[in-house]
Amino acid sequence: MIKKLKYIYRFIFPKSKLFSLQIVDQFIKDPEFPYLISFPRTGSHWLRLIMEQYFQKPALARAFYYKNAKDFTCYHQHDVQLTITRKNIIYLYRDPVETIYSQLQYQQQDINNLDHIKSWSMSYRNHLKKWLFDEDFTTVKTIITYEEMKSNMESVIKKICAHLNMEFNSDQLKPVLQKVSKEKLKKKTTHDQQVVNLDNDYNDIRKIFREKYGSIIYKTVCFNEELKNQFLPK
Numbered sequence: 001m002i003k004k005l006k007y008i009y010r011f012i013f014p015k016s017k018l019f020s021l022q023i024v025d026q027f028i029k030d031p032e033f034p035y036l037i038s039f040p041r042t043g044s045h046w047l048r049l050i051m052e053q054y055f056q057k058p059a060l061a062r063a064f065y066y067k068n069a070k071d072f073t074c075y076h077q078h079d080v081q082l083t084i085t086r087k088n089i090i091y092l093y094r095d096p097v098e099t100i101y102s103q104l105q106y107q108q109q110d111i112n113n114l115d116h117i118k119s120w121s122m123s124y125r126n127h128l129k130k131w132l133f134d135e136d137f138t139t140v141k142t143i144i145t146y147e148e149m150k151s152n153m154e155s156v157i158k159k160i161c162a163h164l165n166m167e168f169n170s171d172q173l174k175p176v177l178q179k180v181s182k183e184k185l186k187k188k189t190t191h192d193q194q195v196v197n198l199d200n201d202y203n204d205i206r207k208i209f210r211e212k213y214g215s216i217i218y219k220t221v222c223f224n225e226e227l228k229n230q231f232l233p234k
Contacts, residue, residue, distance in 0.1 A: 027072055028075060032087060033074070034074040035077060035084065036059060036077070036089075036090045037079050037089055037131060039093065039094075039099060039128075040080065040099075040103055041099050041102035042093055042099055044076055046149065047092060047144075047149060048062070048064070049180055050153065050176055052066060052073075053176040053180060055166075057069050057071050057072055059072055059073050059075065061076065080127070086137070087140065089131070089141045090163055091142070091143050093128060093132070094146035095147065095231055096218060097209070097210050098146070098206070099124055100117060100217050101206050104120065117216065117217065121216070121217045122220055124221055125221045132227075140163065153173075154170065214233075218231060
């Protein structure tokens with residue numbers, strides 16, 4: 001816990017180390033505090049940047065703007081090991097092919113290696129299975145998708161406001177959406193230059209990757225009719 005808190009402290013509280021750790025620990029220990037869960041490469045950086053601008057306070061564990069914050073919207077975790085059990089959850093997920101491709105590129109792994117593709121696909125399958133279908137411990141859960149973020153971010157923020165028991169203000173969101181772009185997200189994620197990839201080649205290669213491996217990924221990840229209907233090409 002202490003090592004995790006020190007990691008959080010570096011990005012949220014550049015000053016008052018002892019005070020900062022106490023506040024962070026307080027939020028994490030609260031069983032009702034919201035968690036944002038997302039498999040890696042499903043859009044959490046983009047979502048958290050918009051949330052931080054809109055709510056004017058960051059999510060744990062990284063602040064982009066409000067680095068001296070004393071209040072937080074939620075605690076973001078990837079839960080790749082599938083060990084988290086919390087009552088209050090916002091769950092974000094994304095098209096499997098987009099997710100696996102992005103993860104392979106981020107990890108600098110061979111995108112044509114079938115073992116890597118199948119391994120990440122199975123990991124994502126288990127993640128979706130847990131958080132969309134199997135878990136029985138949440139009392140409040142809001143589900144959003146990256147695709148919804150792209151098509152209707154206002155709807156996503158409205159859902160999150162409802163989840164957090166906060167009033168939604170469309171006028172407050174409009175300037176945030178005008179300010180936030182992939183280019184600005186790139187500037188705000190200088191701690192990790194691979195968070196956002198703006199290269200044209202990246203998108204071109206992704207199309208080829210989808211053509212070659214899309215059916216394998218969908219077959220692995222989409223284990224039930226609901227996921228098949230959502231993601232499989234019509």
